[in-house]
Amino acid sequence: MTDHQWIRIAASDSVPLREGRLVRLADREIALFNLGHRFLAVDNRCPHRGGPLADGIVTGASVVCPLHAWKVSLEHGGVERPAGAATCVATYPVRVEHGIVLIGLPLAATCVVTRRSKGEAA
Amino acid sequence: MKRLVVVGNGMAGMACLEQILAYAPRFTVTVFGDETHVNYNRVLLSSVLAGEKTADDIVLHPLEWYRRHAIDLRLGVRIVDVDAAAKAVTGDDGSVTPYDTLLLATGSYAWLPPIAGLDQDGVFVFRTLDDTRALLERSGPGVSAVVIGGGLLGLEAARGLQVQGCNVTVVHLMPTLMERQLDPDAGQYLAGKMEDLGIRVLLGRTTTAVVGNGHVEGVVLEDGTLLEADLVVVAAGIRPNVELAYKAGLHVNRGIVVNDHMETSSPDILAVGECVEHNGTCYGLIAPLLEQGKVLAATITGNRGPTYTGTVQAAKLKIMGVDVFSAGDWSEQHAEPVRFEDRALGIYKKLTVRDGRLVGVILVGDTSDSHRYMEWLRSRTDLTAERRHLLFPPPAADVGLDVAEMADSAVACGCIGVTKGEIVRAIHERGINTLSQLKECTRASTGCGSCTSLCQDLLRAVAPEFEEEKKKVICGCVPFAEDRLREILRSQKLRSVQEVLEIYGDGVGCEVCKPALSYMLDMLWCGDHEEDRSARFINDRVHANIQNDGTFSVVPRIRGGVTSPAELRRIADVAERYDVRMVKITGSQRIDLLGIRKEDLPKVWADLGMPSGQAYTKGVRMVKTCVGTDFCRFGTQDSIAAGIEMERRFEQLYTPHKVKMAAVGCPRNCAEATVKDIGLVGVEGGWQVVVGGAAGKGVRKADLLTTVETTQAALEAAELFFQYYRENANYLERTYDFVERLGIEKVRKETVYAPEDVRRGLLDRLRKSKARARDAWYEGQQPRHPTQFIPLVPLETLA
Numbered sequence: 001m002t003d004h005q006w007i008r009i010a011a012s013d014s015v016p017l018r019e020g021r022l023v024r025l026a027d028r029e030i031a032l033f034n035l036g037h038r039f040l041a042v043d044n045r046c047p048h049r050g051g052p053l054a055d056g057i058v059t060g061a062s063v064v065c066p067l068h069a070w071k072v073s074l075e076h077g078g079v080e081r082p083a084g085a086a087t088c089v090a091t092y093p094v095r096v097e098h099g100i101v102l103i104g105l106p107l108a109a110t111c112v113v114t115r116r117s118k119g120e121a122a
Numbered sequence: 123m124k125r126l127v128v129v130g131n132g133m134a135g136m137a138c139l140e141q142i143l144a145y146a147p148r149f150t151v152t153v154f155g156d157e158t159h160v161n162y163n164r165v166l167l168s169s170v171l172a173g174e175k176t177a178d179d180i181v182l183h184p185l186e187w188y189r190r191h192a193i194d195l196r197l198g199v200r201i202v203d204v205d206a207a208a209k210a211v212t213g214d215d216g217s218v219t220p221y222d223t224l225l226l227a228t229g230s231y232a233w234l235p236p237i238a239g240l241d242q243d244g245v246f247v248f249r250t251l252d253d254t255r256a257l258l259e260r261s262g263p264g265v266s267a268v269v270i271g272g273g274l275l276g277l278e279a280a281r282g283l284q285v286q287g288c289n290v291t292v293v294h295l296m297p298t299l300m301e302r303q304l305d306p307d308a309g310q311y312l313a314g315k316m317e318d319l320g321i322r323v324l325l326g327r328t329t330t331a332v333v334g335n336g337h338v339e340g341v342v343l344e345d346g347t348l349l350e351a352d353l354v355v356v357a358a359g360i361r362p363n364v365e366l367a368y369k370a371g372l373h374v375n376r377g378i379v380v381n382d383h384m385e386t387s388s389p390d391i392l393a394v395g396e397c398v399e400h401n402g403t404c405y406g407l408i409a410p411l412l413e414q415g416k417v418l419a420a421t422i423t424g425n426r427g428p429t430y431t432g433t434v435q436a437a438k439l440k441i442m443g444v445d446v447f448s449a450g451d452w453s454e455q456h457a458e459p460v461r462f463e464d465r466a467l468g469i470y471k472k473l474t475v476r477d478g479r480l481v482g483v484i485l486v487g488d489t490s491d492s493h494r495y496m497e498w499l500r501s502r503t504d505l506t507a508e509r510r511h512l513l514f515p516p517p518a519a520d521v522g523l524d525v526a527e528m529a530d531s532a533v534a535c536g537c538i539g540v541t542k543g544e545i546v547r548a549i550h551e552r553g554i555n556t557l558s559q560l561k562e563c564t565r566a567s568t569g570c571g572s573c574t575s576l577c578q579d580l581l582r583a584v585a586p587e588f589e590e591e592k593k594k595v596i597c598g599c600v601p602f603a604e605d606r607l608r609e610i611l612r613s614q615k616l617r618s619v620q621e622v623l624e625i626y627g628d629g630v631g632c633e634v635c636k637p638a639l640s641y642m643l644d645m646l647w648c649g650d651h652e653e654d655r656s657a658r659f660i661n662d663r664v665h666a667n668i669q670n671d672g673t674f675s676v677v678p679r680i681r682g683g684v685t686s687p688a689e690l691r692r693i694a695d696v697a698e699r700y701d702v703r704m705v706k707i708t709g710s711q712r713i714d715l716l717g718i719r720k721e722d723l724p725k726v727w728a729d730l731g732m733p734s735g736q737a738y739t740k741g742v743r744m745v746k747t748c749v750g751t752d753f754c755r756f757g758t759q760d761s762i763a764a765g766i767e768m769e770r771r772f773e774q775l776y777t778p779h780k781v782k783m784a785a786v787g788c789p790r791n792c793a794e795a796t797v798k799d800i801g802l803v804g805v806e807g808g809w810q811v812v813v814g815g816a817a818g819k820g821v822r823k824a825d826l827l828t829t830v831e832t833t834q835a836a837l838e839a840a841e842l843f844f845q846y847y848r849e850n851a852n853y854l855e856r857t858y859d860f861v862e863r864l865g866i867e868k869v870r871k872e873t874v875y876a877p878e879d880v881r882r883g884l885l886d887r888l889r890k891s892k893a894r895a896r897d898a899w900y901e902g903q904q905p906r907h908p909t910q911f912i913p914l915v916p917l918e919t920l921a
């Protein structure tokens with residue numbers, strides 16, 4: 001497992017339910033989402049043309065980019081729509097401790113490219 | 123020709139008669155019915171009460187059908203006597219009608235338990251169309267209703283009354299609801315769901331009296347509790363109508379006793395339906411009665427092959443959002459129960475298995491597998507091999523597969539008893555492409571409607587040119603047509619997007635349905651809904667238009683396109699202070715500041731000191747004006763004043779799609795009012811109000827809504843159309859598509875030519891919405907959420 005450096009970000013109520021917020025950490029821009037029972041974080045750059053994912057509408061455990069409606073999984077960072085887009089965004093582990101959300105930064109952030117076949121559900 | 127007399131113009135009798143006529147039209151037929159209606163679908167009375175269907179929608183056999191088959195139909199006549207020796211029946215109109223064969227299909231009546239005071243005005247039963255109409259007449263907002271009986275019928279009545287606006291309480295004698303169909307656990311799930319809908323449920327309580335003074339005022343329970351009531355519905359069970367059978371000297375127990383050929387103890391008399399007792403059972407659901415009818419039709423036409431051997435009963439509660447299904451014998455004695463439950467999701471499933479075969483099913487919260495289970499029940503399939511997948515089938519790879527896996531003999535429509543094979547044959551032989559055609563040809567899906575989706579799937583898989591019925595659903599997450607959905611939200615009093623998704627959708631929603639639902643709720647409740655910003659597009663979360671680089675554009679409101687040097691100066695200052703990438707005069711007489719960062723928005727708005735121009739939303743964009751009588755030498759009307767006033771009246775409101783307007787002082791039309799969603803065109807002595815214009819991808823000249831004399835009248839006509847569009851258009855439907863879809867005549871009829879109360883209603887709701895609306899840019903000062911406009915600032919920085 002990758003080693004993570006855990007950064008305390010903000011109180012868990014800083015992100016409204018089913019919305020995302022931008023977090024700037026050093027040179028990274030991360031989109032942090034509150035899904036109610038858990039938080040998820042991905043890079044705030046849509047793999048299509050860099051749209052701000054934190055501003056998207058959440059659907060289940062995915063977000064729809066506000067610019068051209070690509071659908072990106074918040075769980076694994078893969079693109080769920082359009083089908084067959086062989087790119088993804090980096091995801092970050094998140095945990096909540098005593099009401100504070102922490103994001104884990106990998107020592108070297110990796111982006112695993114997985115091609116998802118059409119019709120395969122998230 | 124022999125004389126066949128049918129007593130009872132109901133579902134079982136007429137279905138059976140239809141079969142008889144199909145086999146051999148060798149009877150002259152007389153039908154007596156004491157109701158004054160042609161045969162209608164009694165099952166759907168619940169839908170009529172809930173406002174989902176009208177009386178016309180549920181007619182099964184129109185007058186024309188009786189005429190075509192030369193049936194002598196005698197409506198409103200009750201048969202009061204049978205003389206079995208003389209072979210004649212006597213009606214309450216004094217008529218005596220001889221028969222060679224008599225068919226009794228008298229159904230049941232609503233049983234009234236021994237409760238004092240039931241004879242008062244305001245006490246109803248729920249059995250006939252007339253009962254339903256009376257209930258509809260008496261129910262309404264603010265009316266308190268008590269339903270005595272928590273069975274299938276009582277619950278559907280309760281729901282219907284509640285949809286009509288009543289405050290409803292169900293009082294049930296037994297400790298759990300629908301105890302004949304559900305075990306106590308399932309009953310509790312159901313009670314929870316009814317309570318969630320806002321229906322009060324009192325269990326294990328005996329009603330002793332209905333009190334009042336000729337008119338119902340309340341209901342008294344055994345423990346002394348008094349429930350106030352303006353209306354009481356008694357749904358405590360049904361009893362077969364067997365009087366005539368007694369008079370004819372037939373063998374009667376609880377019902378008229380028949381053998382496997384549906385013959386009574388008298389050779390000339392047959393009986394079918396709820397009035398019948400077969401093998402010790404009286405059936406109260408439609409499916410078995412139709413099976414009986416088929417056998418009877420064979421018997422009466424001389425074919426002694428078919429026999430009736432009883433039916434596995436299946437019941438489905440017809441309350442939208444409360445899925446309940448029960449079939450067979452679900453008691454756990456001598457059977458192995460297989461169970462699944464999830465309290466949070468409100469799902470409860472139980473199967474009972476005996477000797478490796480399914481004998482009973484209860485499904486609450488998710489009834490999608492009911493067909494599979496019914497098939498197993500009917501066919502008594504050996505399930506040993508499936509044992510691990512009884513409740514969780516391996517997922518089908520595609521929709522066609524589910525359908526493909528059904529045997530041809532498998533019953534698709536349980537009510538009418540139509541098999542998959544029959545449907546497929548009908549599709550091929552009759553070239554059926556739509557559900558309505560299928561209904562007409564096979565009658566499948568005309569009963570309780572629970573097989574509709576299955577029939578759709580069959581059509582989709584088999585029909586060469588399958589057409590979805592014209593009504594489009596919003597999206598797969600909430601599979602309802604929009605007008606239907608608006609009705610649901612209104613009647614169910616749903617006020618939050620998530621609630622709608624949880625009750626009527628997949629619980630998740632997507633970027634298509636969430637903004638649509640947000641709009642609907644805002645419109646329906648005139649702003650008094652639970653605004654959920656997570657369901658809105660980013661533009662409506664931060665009240666600015668997102669650009670391709672993630673920055674935003676800001677367009678202040680400049681009503682009628684009329685500004686001032688001071689405003690222009692402030693705009694110029696803001697543009698410099700925030701390094702605005704471009705200042706642009708828009709095509710709509712507004713000024714656009716492009717390239718502003720989200721976190722700067724509140725400051726920009728404060729510095730501008732102007733309201734939001736809503737250039738980012740599906741809402742009221744602007745009213746363009748020409749200079750009109752103020753300056754123009756051609757001007758006939760004050761287009762500037764009218765335009766500014768129109769903008770004031772509509773601004774800040776959401777609409778199905780953007781609304782762009784204009785007011786011009788004369789038909790030279792300098793501000794292009796005739797290609798706007800709403801245009802005011804000044805003419806000598808008045809205004810023309812035009813609607814549904816477009817100058818976008820397509821160009822459409824607006825239709826004339828009305829011509830009026832005063833500016834006030836023009837504004838009111840515009841208001842009527844505006845609110846009508848808000849209430850009736852589908853989300854993302856521009857006025858030009860809307861007007862074209864409905865036709866301008868219909869639009870006129872329902873707005874400017876509508877009756878006074880309808881117009882009042884539209885204007886009142888518009889005023890109400892307007893009273894609650896406010897300038898979105900106030901949120902710059904009072905954010906809805908502390909981080910609405912700003913990124914999170916981490917508590918610690920990177921080491």
Ligand SMILES: Cc1cc2nc3c(=O)[nH]c(=O)nc-3n(C[C@H](O)[C@H](O)[C@H](O)COP(=O)(O)OP(=O)(O)OC[C@H]3O[C@@H](n4cnc5c(N)ncnc54)[C@H](O)[C@@H]3O)c2cc1C
Nearest residue numbers: 130132133134155156164200201228229395396406407408
């Ligand atoms: C509100 C409601 C909801 C229901 N929902 C469902 C459901 O979801 N699923 C389901 O399977 N079943 C349901 N049922 C039950 C179903 O409607 C009945 O089982 C079915 O209608 C019975 O058919 P029938 O022909 O035997 O009786 P009926 O349809 O009652 O027909 C009998 C007719 O004969 C008339 N009649 C009786 N005596 C005389 C006489 N002496 N002279 C002249 N006319 C006479 C009666 O007035 C009546 O019109 C529901 C019933 C109601 C009331």
Ligand code: HEM
Nearest residue numbers: 462506507508509510511512513514515516517518519520
């Ligand atoms: C194509 C899809 C599936 C296939 C091929 C499949 C196959 C199997 C097989 C081979 C077994 C082992 C049977 C045995 O040991 O006797 C099994 C067990 C089981 N399956 Fe499935 N299955 C599928 C889908 C599902 C789904 C979708 C669910 C639930 C949602 C499910 C729930 C179970 C359960 C609960 C068991 C029993 C496990 C146990 O007893 O340890 N299966 N399945």
Ligand code: SF4
Nearest residue numbers: 748754787788791792
């Ligand atoms: S529309 Fe008529 S009144 Fe308005 S500016 Fe043009 S010519 Fe003048």
Ligand code: FES
Nearest residue numbers: 046049051065068
């Ligand atoms: S940038 Fe996200 S969809 Fe185009």
